[in-house]
Amino acid sequence: MPTLTLIQAVNDALKTVMRQDQRVVVFGEDVGLKGGVFLATEGLTKEFGEQRCFDTPLSEDGIIGAAIGMALNGLLPVAEIQFQDFIFPAFDQIVSEAAKFRYRSGGMYTVPMVIRTPYGGGIKGGLYHSQSGEAYFCHTPGIKVVVPSTPYDAKGLLIAAIQDPDPVLFLEPKRIYRSVKGEVPEGHYTVPLGTTRTVREGNDAVVFAYGAMVSVATIAAEKVAAEQGKQVRVVDLRTLSPLDEDSVLEHAKQTGRVVVLHEAPRFCGYGGEISALIAEHAIEYMEAPIVRVTGFDTPFPNTLEHHYLPDERRVCDALEKVLTF
Amino acid sequence: MAGQAVLSVLREDGVVQGQEPEIAPDTLLHAYRTMVLTRHLDERAMRLQRAGRIGFTVPNKGVEAVQIGSAAALRASDWIFPSYRDFGMALYHGVPVEQMLHGMFCNGLDNSRGRQMPVHYSFADPIRFVSISSPIGTHIPQAVGAARAAQQRGEDTAFLTSFGDGGTSSLGFHSGLVFAGVWKSPVIFLCQNNGWAISCPADKQTGSDGFAVKGEGYGVPGVQVDGNDFLAMYSAVRTAVARARSGGGPTLIEAITMRMGGHSSSDDPTKYVPAAMLESWAKKDPIVRFEKYLRRRGLLDDAQAQAALSAAEAQVAAAVEAAEKAPLPATETIFSDVYAEVPPSLRKQGRDYFDLMSRHGEAAAGDGAFPL
Numbered sequence: 001m002p003t004l005t006l007i008q009a010v011n012d013a014l015k016t017v018m019r020q021d022q023r024v025v026v027f028g029e030d031v032g033l034k035g036g037v038f039l040a041t042e043g044l045t046k047e048f049g050e051q052r053c054f055d056t057p058l059s060e061d062g063i064i065g066a067a068i069g070m071a072l073n074g075l076l077p078v079a080e081i082q083f084q085d086f087i088f089p090a091f092d093q094i095v096s097e098a099a100k101f102r103y104r105s106g107g108m109y110t111v112p113m114v115i116r117t118p119y120g121g122g123i124k125g126g127l128y129h130s131q132s133g134e135a136y137f138c139h140t141p142g143i144k145v146v147v148p149s150t151p152y153d154a155k156g157l158l159i160a161a162i163q164d165p166d167p168v169l170f171l172e173p174k175r176i177y178r179s180v181k182g183e184v185p186e187g188h189y190t191v192p193l194g195t196t197r198t199v200r201e202g203n204d205a206v207v208f209a210y211g212a213m214v215s216v217a218t219i220a221a222e223k224v225a226a227e228q229g230k231q232v233r234v235v236d237l238r239t240l241s242p243l244d245e246d247s248v249l250e251h252a253k254q255t256g257r258v259v260v261l262h263e264a265p266r267f268c269g270y271g272g273e274i275s276a277l278i279a280e281h282a283i284e285y286m287e288a289p290i291v292r293v294t295g296f297d298t299p300f301p302n303t304l305e306h307h308y309l310p311d312e313r314r315v316c317d318a319l320e321k322v323l324t325f
Numbered sequence: 326m327a328g329q330a331v332l333s334v335l336r337e338d339g340v341v342q343g344q345e346p347e348i349a350p351d352t353l354l355h356a357y358r359t360m361v362l363t364r365h366l367d368e369r370a371m372r373l374q375r376a377g378r379i380g381f382t383v384p385n386k387g388v389e390a391v392q393i394g395s396a397a398a399l400r401a402s403d404w405i406f407p408s409y410r411d412f413g414m415a416l417y418h419g420v421p422v423e424q425m426l427h428g429m430f431c432n433g434l435d436n437s438r439g440r441q442m443p444v445h446y447s448f449a450d451p452i453r454f455v456s457i458s459s460p461i462g463t464h465i466p467q468a469v470g471a472a473r474a475a476q477q478r479g480e481d482t483a484f485l486t487s488f489g490d491g492g493t494s495s496l497g498f499h500s501g502l503v504f505a506g507v508w509k510s511p512v513i514f515l516c517q518n519n520g521w522a523i524s525c526p527a528d529k530q531t532g533s534d535g536f537a538v539k540g541e542g543y544g545v546p547g548v549q550v551d552g553n554d555f556l557a558m559y560s561a562v563r564t565a566v567a568r569a570r571s572g573g574g575p576t577l578i579e580a581i582t583m584r585m586g587g588h589s590s591s592d593d594p595t596k597y598v599p600a601a602m603l604e605s606w607a608k609k610d611p612i613v614r615f616e617k618y619l620r621r622r623g624l625l626d627d628a629q630a631q632a633a634l635s636a637a638e639a640q641v642a643a644a645v646e647a648a649e650k651a652p653l654p655a656t657e658t659i660f661s662d663v664y665a666e667v668p669p670s671l672r673k674q675g676r677d678y679f680d681l682m683s684r685h686g687e688a689a690a691g692d693g694a695f696p697l
Contacts, residue, residue: 034524058491124380124693126442128459303431303439306691313685
């Protein structure tokens with residue numbers, strides 16, 4: 001089985017579905033000849049031609065609006081937004097249009113499409129090449145939000161997203177595009193949307209994480225195991241919306257001590273939803289308050305990004321709180 | 326504009342072929358020195374990036390006449406809403422090189438406290454060079470709004486907003502021109518058609534014959550200018566500025582030029598820019614052309630040209646040294662400037678974090694590099 005980086009797995013997923021299904025088209029800014037600024041679409045124009053992988057004018061609103069139209073008329077568009085930070089001109093098309101077509105037309109019109117976009121910090125990208133905007137979109141019913149953290153999941157989830165009958169926002173953690181490697185099967189396979197993945201076993205506490213934070217959680221869990229002999233479970237949520245609530249509640253009940261971890265700011269962040277879910281449905285199982293480890297409630301800094309991004313210190317500190325409560 | 330000639334004044338050999346604008350010799354020499362400084366700073370920034378001393382930069386070579394020619398037609402009381410490649414405009418008006426280097430090193434003396442990536446400057450003195458963001462075209466309607474404020478106070482300030490050929494596809498370009506057309510805004514929309522939006526050639530941004538023609542539909546007159554011709558750029562912007570000050574409304578200027586480097590230090594333009602295109606544009610180098618003109622007029626000799634370069638090198642070297650020595654931003658700066666006053670909840674987040682550091686130590690230095 002080939003060993004790929006996360007970005008190579010994305011590229012492999014695109015090639016796999018494009019070979020199988022003529023309806024799949026890939027487009028965005030610089031995705032053609034250049035192969036994307038991160039090379040996610042490298043070689044696609046060469047293999048599939050400019051009709052199926054092409055550059056667009058510099059308009060995110062145009063990219064997503066056009067993707068919706070293509071999806072309405074029988075194509076399976078995979079649109080790239082160069083950085084998630086640049087998605088906001090398309091917010092209207094995503095939130096008011098893509099996410100609501102099925103509902104407003106009683107299922108007469110649907111938009112099966114994928115928006116791929118690199119997100120998250122840790123690459124010295126400052127305010128506008130670092131953000132984690134998942135909460136804006138998870139708050140919108142009608143669009144699914146998926147975040148892989150391994151090459152295997154990146155390929156399997158992306159193929160599942162492209163085959164999904166509904167619009168999917170596919171957030172790619174760019175910080176680990178090349179640093180994470182793993183075995184990826186050749187050819188077609190899927191990882192079902194709406195499922196979590198247990199990364200590390202343990203019954204003393206659980207950390208819920210996604211994207212680049214999964215490995216931070218795992219490093220912290222290993223440290224706690226080495227220093228305190230406590231076994232911390234790590235769960236990769238990998239589909240943020242719709243969430244596998246049963247799985248989250250099960251993990252929470254089994255461990256009784258919960259840490260939720262993400263890079264995005266805390267206030268109205270995704271961690272609040274996980275905390276509230278557990279508080280509503282499993283409070284009687286909790287041995288300690290649920291603790292969130294998140295980015296600060298500030299814009300994303302540049303020079304000081306290593307302070308902003310949650311690291312093992314902050315996860316260990318939170319684990320200490322829940323384990324010793 | 327279809328059927329309208331591209332405004333040009335200087336031939337490639339520096340001979341005047343069009344209407345020569347009246348400019349004081351001192352102004353011409355200041356413009357020349359600024360162009361030399363702009364190019365040297367640009368080259369030095371790329372070397373610093375390649376050596377890993379700064380994280381990022383955007384090559385500027387080839388567009389100096391667009392920037393300096395435009396800036397020279399503005400007063401210090403006018404406003405610039407720039408894009409990320411426009412630092413030459415700020416240099417012309419006297420923003421210190423050292424301040425730019427602090428920005429490139431993202432240190433504690435940087436105006437943005439190291440919060441922004443390099444080249445995303447914010448300057449207010451000696452000219453308003455409004456804080457730059459990375460999203461494309463967002464600043465264009467903002468220039469129109471700032472102009473509206475001046476209109477309402479009866480001021481004759483002009484507002485120049487600059488963007489690339491790719492920027493004309495953004496929402497901001499269209500809303501900006503719609504509003505400016507209706508409000509007769511004192512705004513100069515400067516489209517720097519440098520041939521490329523990262524890897525996409527300009528003909529992938531528009532089906533129209535150039536970009537100046539786009540103004541027509543909004544009631545904004547458009548003009549195409551040879552962007553490698555300092556005198557043509559100065560003339561075009563001066564005419565637009567005069568129109569703006571006198572209540573005549575906005576102008577769309579398309580400066581036809583060529584980005585001679587990559588989009589950024591992360592980009593490899595050899596993958597998509599034809600070598601022949603670079604070769605033909607190299608012959609039109611804006612600084613070489615302007616220098617020939619100055620020599621013909623007897624305003625510049627070898628010694629003065631050498632002095633301009635030496636002065637630029639000395640200024641930049643001193644600024645690099647100062648910026649590299651400057652401290653990093655204090656950790657507290659993560660929490661300041663989010664609001665005028667730090668809200669209690671955010672103050673608590675900050676306190677909690679400092680408390681955590683006292684127990685668990687400093688954050689490990691980041692290994693982030695742009696891009697991966």
